[in-house]
Amino acid sequence: MRRAPLAAATLEAMGYTDVRVLDGGVNRWTSDGYPNEWGVNVPSKDFGERMQVEHSIPELHPEELQARVQQGEKIVILDSRTPQEHRRSCIPGARSAPGGELVLRLSSLVPEPDATVVVHCAGRTRSIIGARILQRLGYSKVYDLKNGTMGWNMAGLELEEGSNRLELPAPTPEGLQQAEAFAAQIAQEDGVQYLAIDALNALIARSDRENVYLIDVRTEEEYARGHIPGFQWSPGGQVV
Template sequence: MGRGSLRASLRAAKHRSRIMTQYISPETLKAWREGTAPYAAIDVREPMEFNKEQIYRTTNLPRGWLEFRIEVLVPVKDTPLALVDGGEGRAERCAETLAHHGYSRTAVLQGGIPAWKEAGLPTVSGTNVPSKEFGEEILHEDRIPEIEAQELNALIEGGGPLRIFDSRTEAEYERFSIPTGVSLPGGELILHAWDMDQDKSSPLIINCAGRTRSIIGAGALHRLGVTNARALRNGGMGFILAGLSLDHGKKSEIPQPSGRSRAHGEKLAARLAEEEEIPSLSPDELRALQEKSGSETLYLLDVRLAPEFRKGHIPGAISIPGGQAVQRTDEVAAVRAGTIVTYCDANARATMAAYWLRRMGLPNVYFLRGGIAAWDAAGLSSETSSAPADGESPSAGG
């Protein structure tokens, strides 16, 4: 090794020695969770480990994805950041990586999940647990009517008038779907509400793979005045458990709303925003927030369909169509106290997404008034995307 290489190695070793791992106790993390100040808790274990057992409202970001996703999940680098693992040392290695990337307030949960449990604190299991819990709350609070798999199958086999709309993403629909079901991601429902409400006699069913998006989709229609909508109890999984047949590989062909229904959706959104006091921002106000995004956490969510995002979006936006924004909130907003701004082409889809996010308890949610059309009209720049936005997973522009 030459002298130059040796000196560089010694400097790197000296720098690493200065990075001292900070720790927090389970009690301190509990206090963070119960407070209102911005923070993030990132679980760096693999998804299977995380799904088996996790601290409620932590965000899973495995070590192998840390450098690719951390700046989207925690954009402000001096945000207090707790790293969680199984107590075996992965979090310490992640803390060192984050220190090299400028994260200055990172701390490791001392002892990981085992220490959390030893302190008598609870864990949960599953995927997207906060959203699923929220769905169950909406089911009971809003009294969303459901239909069982066997009853729906009998209606399908009966051949009578029937409308089934699959509120999942296009990719999920193409893997499997309920026979006769039509692909219509949940964020689009507000644009179709008038069209759906013209037929008040034919059964109107919203389904997903399990429960949450069925409930949220039917709940959205009820909130918008389409009161004959029902959620398929347990979704496609209910069909599987009942031994009923599903379609596989059917191409997603999302129907277009009529012009009248689209316009009515905008009127419904205006009424919803007024009744629920959902705040909005002008393009200039959003631009001002973006200028402060180095010191104040901002999540800008494009809730349109993925092809719309790819054609042109606001710089810094994350593609996550409306139904997914509610289903996978924990994969987007790691800092719950941050500011969330939703936008679409105009107002309808963004307002509906903001409504649900606010009902989930997120404290600082707005929609962009007039959507990307207003942004463009204000002379502000948009960009196209090389990112593989697919409507299923959150995807940052780039």
């Protein structure tokens, strides 16, 4: 119990004005019957698990994916992690498709809307999010790979190392139109707000005295070619 008051006092000394301490801490929370979460990267994993359950995103076990591929079924396997992770090791035959680039380049990555698509990551959070994006785009045969490369290893299957399937296809005119329409739809459905340039400049001007987080979600190459001053690079698929 001592750590919480000390942390609160520190935050108040830093200028935070609405700081509170949970009465009784996590022990009181638990004894009153409220649920706990535990582990590493809990907020993002909790978000992914809720998305998986709420939207009924189907998943394939590694052994099932392996069997279907060996039987000759045509399956598109997309790796939603970073290119660096993909090169290190991936599910055999997977193509690098970082999560933040899926919508923009999907018509080139998966040209057939009725294709069977499996999205994988290292565990499951990023693949769940990627699969949900495909669902919202209207793809019907989409799966996330249960436990990703970790689950593949645990099933006694070999990962592919040193993949060179890293280059992202350029967006097609049709794909770009589809991506823009989808982005507008998501913005409307989820209440995403747009910021005018003048308002952004005003935020940047106040960032020395307010908490303002400026994140550029494009690819590393795009960021290196030029970005708005003050923005930090964090590729879209990694933000969550």
